Amino acid sequence: MKIVCIGSGNVATHLSIAFKAMGADILQVWSRDHRNAEILAALTKAKPIRKWDELDLSADCYIIAVKDDAIPEIAAQLTGVKGIVIHTSGATAMSVLTGAGSGYGVLYPLQTFSRTKAVDLTKVPLCIEGDTPATEDKISAIAHLLSHQVSVVNSEQRKILHLAAVFACNFSNHFYQISSELLAQHQLKFDLLRPLIMETAEKVQSASPADVQTGPAIREDQETMKNHLELLEGSPDLQQLYQLLSLRIKNSSH
Amino acid sequence: MKIVCIGSGNVATHLSIAFKAMGADILQVWSRDHRNAEILAALTKAKPIRKWDELDLSADCYIIAVKDDAIPEIAAQLTGVKGIVIHTSGATAMSVLTGAGSGYGVLYPLQTFSRTKAVDLTKVPLCIEGDTPATEDKISAIAHLLSHQVSVVNSEQRKILHLAAVFACNFSNHFYQISSELLAQHQLKFDLLRPLIMETAEKVQSASPADVQTGPAIREDQETMKNHLELLEGSPDLQQLYQLLSLRIKNSSH
Numbered sequence: 001m002k003i004v005c006i007g008s009g010n011v012a013t014h015l016s017i018a019f020k021a022m023g024a025d026i027l028q029v030w031s032r033d034h035r036n037a038e039i040l041a042a043l044t045k046a047k048p049i050r051k052w053d054e055l056d057l058s059a060d061c062y063i064i065a066v067k068d069d070a071i072p073e074i075a076a077q078l079t080g081v082k083g084i085v086i087h088t089s090g091a092t093a094m095s096v097l098t099g100a101g102s103g104y105g106v107l108y109p110l111q112t113f114s115r116t117k118a119v120d121l122t123k124v125p126l127c128i129e130g131d132t133p134a135t136e137d138k139i140s141a142i143a144h145l146l147s148h149q150v151s152v153v154n155s156e157q158r159k160i161l162h163l164a165a166v167f168a169c170n171f172s173n174h175f176y177q178i179s180s181e182l183l184a185q186h187q188l189k190f191d192l193l194r195p196l197i198m199e200t201a202e203k204v205q206s207a208s209p210a211d212v213q214t215g216p217a218i219r220e221d222q223e224t225m226k227n228h229l230e231l232l233e234g235s236p237d238l239q240q241l242y243q244l245l246s247l248r249i250k251n252s253s254h
Numbered sequence: 255m256k257i258v259c260i261g262s263g264n265v266a267t268h269l270s271i272a273f274k275a276m277g278a279d280i281l282q283v284w285s286r287d288h289r290n291a292e293i294l295a296a297l298t299k300a301k302p303i304r305k306w307d308e309l310d311l312s313a314d315c316y317i318i319a320v321k322d323d324a325i326p327e328i329a330a331q332l333t334g335v336k337g338i339v340i341h342t343s344g345a346t347a348m349s350v351l352t353g354a355g356s357g358y359g360v361l362y363p364l365q366t367f368s369r370t371k372a373v374d375l376t377k378v379p380l381c382i383e384g385d386t387p388a389t390e391d392k393i394s395a396i397a398h399l400l401s402h403q404v405s406v407v408n409s410e411q412r413k414i415l416h417l418a419a420v421f422a423c424n425f426s427n428h429f430y431q432i433s434s435e436l437l438a439q440h441q442l443k444f445d446l447l448r449p450l451i452m453e454t455a456e457k458v459q460s461a462s463p464a465d466v467q468t469g470p471a472i473r474e475d476q477e478t479m480k481n482h483l484e485l486l487e488g489s490p491d492l493q494q495l496y497q498l499l500s501l502r503i504k505n506s507s508h
Contacts, residue, residue, distance in 0.1 A: 069477060091470075091478045111450055112468050117457060125446045151446065160440045161447075163482045164433035168447050169454045170469030171499045172426040177463035177506065179418035186414045192379045192405065193415075193422050194459050196365055200423045201455035203371060205448050209431035214366050215424030216345075223323060224345045228417045237502060244495055245425045252431065 004028045007065035008036035010113035011088050018121045020044045022145045027056045052077045059083045068092050075100045084135055090162030093155040094129050103135035107143055112169050121146045127153035217249035258282045258313045262290035264367035265342050266319035272375045274298045276399045281310045306331045313337045322346050329354045338389055344416030347409040348383050357389030361397055366423050375400045381407035471503035
């Protein structure tokens with residue numbers, strides 16, 4: 001399996017290193033920022049390239065892991081390649097790749113990647129889509145090199161997954177931040193909340209979130225909610241969030 | 255250590271079983287619902303009691319783990335006991351116990367408890383407070399029987415902790431629920447999101463939430479946010495939440 005990696009951010013880095021570890025050859029790395037291309041190329045024993053005329057046309061697979069809005073222009077550079085062309089974006093339709101490679105599709109890893117934290121890709125759900133059944137089979141085989149969790153997901157479903165991930169991951173993390181700031185304002189350490197955060201995530205690994213909801217809103221504990229809103233008096237946006245969430249929790253209880 | 259347990263809900267159950275496992279004697283269990291008192295008493299080899307005149311006055315410690323608004327009336331029943339009286343509520347001031355026992359205080363376990371899931375109490379932060387330094391020392395000793403994480407936290411700080419826990423736990427869990435509902439509406443399994451939820455919680459076990467924020471809001475990816483708001487067109491309250499959270503994430507980036 002010969003791969004060219006286009007992009008050098010978190011997703012490009014985690015995928016390339018995992019492919020390399022599974023025995024694939026990373027032929028080349030291209031990045032808008034050539035320094036980052038050099039770093040990722042060094043990690044994966046690939047060649048960093050600057051210009052599209054240096055592109056190796058013989059790879060089996062070209063992986064585009066760049067900012068969403070940069071995908072179309074890169075796809076346009078990949079019309080002449082023999083391999084298949086794959087993007088990794090949750091929010092981008094497969095159709096932006098039309099015409100690229102000998103086939104095209106999507107491999108969307110449903111995970112949050114940080115540069116500094118290793119992720120066990122074998123447990124990460126990979127959501128794939130191909131322009132034809134034959135391409136989809138190829139992308140499936142490639143995805144199975146990395147993960148045990150491979151699902152075929154069409155472009156419409158993938159958009160929903162991406163939106164759901166914003167709530168489950170990005171917005172939850174912001175609530176962690178709000179809680180850490182509340183604690184810091186009162187000389188309390190965030191360490192006090194870390195076990196609660198873990199347990200909250202662990203609970204829904206086997207249960208449905210609706211079945212394990214706790215707190216004053218689900219109990220309809222008006223007194224506590226009133227006290228909480230008073231504590232938030234200096235932060236009208238937090239009060240608004242508190243009220244919106246509490247109302248939704250109450251209304252969605254069963 | 256002789257303990258009387260007042261209450262039979264999740265907190266009462268987890269604490270009593272843990273105390274029993276550490277060698278304490280659970281003398282009696284009282285609950286508004288006598289059937290539940292009988293169940294917890296059976297689990298801890300205690301005697302279930304119905305009436306306050308059956309109360310054993312010789313216990314070292316009376317633990318009140320009932321609904322917040324029931325604490326004062328129960329405290330009033332415990333003016334004649336020799337031991338110390340402790341409530342377990344995050345949202346209730348220690349002062350509601352004034353006059354109870356030979357001393358009084360708080361032991362607030364900062365964790366979310368479900369009836370069906372065991373929790374390793376040794377890792378749960380226990381936030382304690384006592385009416386005098388001597389009582390606080392006794393409560394600290396009791397708390398250390400259960401957990402390695404014991405912190406002295408005053409009533410004002412405990413209110414903030416409880417509020418922060420609502421954001422970090424209750425509200426995050428509701429976002430898990432929103433994401434699971436979005437997926438179900440599009441024939442997608444919640445399993446696809448479970449690893450992401452775990453990773454999001456794991457990341458902040460060592461990092462600060464502000465340092466690991468990801469997603470379209472922190473990237474200021476207007477196109478994706480616009481698409482997400484369109485996908486939420488049938489749910490004005492989710493659109494409002496999406497906009498509020500995205501604005502806060504953008505404004506609190508650094």
